[in-house]
Amino acid sequence: MPTLCRSCDSVSEAPKRLCPACGSRRLISHPELFTLSIAHIDCDAFYASVEKRDRPELASRPLIVGGAHRGVVSTACYIARLSGVRSAMPMFKALKLCPDAVVLKPEMAKYVHESRRIRALMADMTPLVQPLSIDEAALDLSGTETLHRAPPAVMLARLARRVEDEIGVTISIGLSHNRLLAKLAAERDKPRGFSVIGSEAAALLANEPVSLLPGIGPAATAKLTSLGFTRLAQLQALDIETAYRMLGADGPALCRRARGEDDRRVDPERETKSISAETTFDTDIRTLPELEKILWQIAEKLARRLRKEEFAAGGITLKLKTAEHKLRTRSLRLAVPTALPDLLYDAGRSLLAREIDGTAFRLLGLGAQPLRPVEDADPVDLADPDSNRRVARQQALNRLRDKFGTGIIGRGRGFTP
Structure with missing residues (x-):
């Protein structure tokens, strides 16, 4: 099974505990590691990471970036998240959960500047970069191996190191053969993660809750639960006619997503909607x-x-x-x-x-x-x-x-x- 060291780019043919070249534990193994080319990049607690970079004295402190006491949480660092603080949570609730947290107001101009720097590093690898938010993007690295003389997985590991060295924040990477699975992979190993989902996707997703899928919030989860669907395997098993009858016009597409299917392309020209x-x-x-x-x-x-x-x-x-x-x-x-x-x-x-x-x-x-x-x-x-x-x-x-x-x-x- 191909194994890549994320610290030094060395490649071996079998999973190991330590990199034989540099001794790092930051290894990633997957049978399709060097054949997949769709990536999802997600900056780790982006606003909070930028603030901690600029204020080293906050490195070990719980940090919340957001409005005043009556506002909401924009981003919480991972220390604060251990206390249950989450994005979009009312600030008064966040401070009850984590009363020792340092609270800073967002500096959007600074975050936008750093986001553009990270995006420029992505553009060095491929022109097919689709920004999804200030701290997320989808990349298509198909056909770039000849140009860079390295497969996409290696280039992504290098990107992560460049972002840390040049920007001073960390990213998590998901690699797969479509955008949905790349996004789900990026969320599996945060922070500073690198996860791969390949042809095993349907089996991997089968036992996961329906709420795992992007766009399935509390209301949609409650509706699916009332119909008897709590796990993705139950959606995977539906044929098109049954999905349409039980779940409406969006039912067949939902079942395809439950199986990990997604035909959306990475579109650099995606239009800003509002x-x-x-x-x-x-x-x-x-x-x-x-x-x-x-x-x-x-x-x-x-x-x-x-x-x-x-x-x-x-x-x-x-x-x-x-x-x-x-x-x-x-x-x-x-x-x-x-x-x-x-x-x-x-x-x-x-x-x-x-x-x-x-x-x-x-x-x-x-x-x-x-x-x-x-x-x-x-x-x-x-x-x-x-x-x-x-x-x-x-x-x-x-x-x-x-x-x-x-x-x-x-x-x-x-x-x-």
């Missing part, structure tokens, strides 16, 4: 004037993100979360695409005003969806003589902020009296 910005308040807010001030700040942030990603908003989605954590979303299609904070704010305010009914809110967000090319944004409107001036004013603000920073100038409505 861009958003939101904030959680320190105290609940009920009144429209207070919410309007925050909405303007969010609209400006959303406009900056649209400009950075070279998109315009074809529609607006308002997101509100009540003090009881109940979510409200309201959407509005725009007459013309825009990237101007004024128009994003106006659209969002029209939706917000309808929701003011005495309810206390803890979170407010604004999203752009569908997205349109930035070239389509804010066309000249002959019926609105101020349309050109609005664009010119914003462009002037953008130039000043690009040169001197975002805090150098602002609109009056953005300042609290």
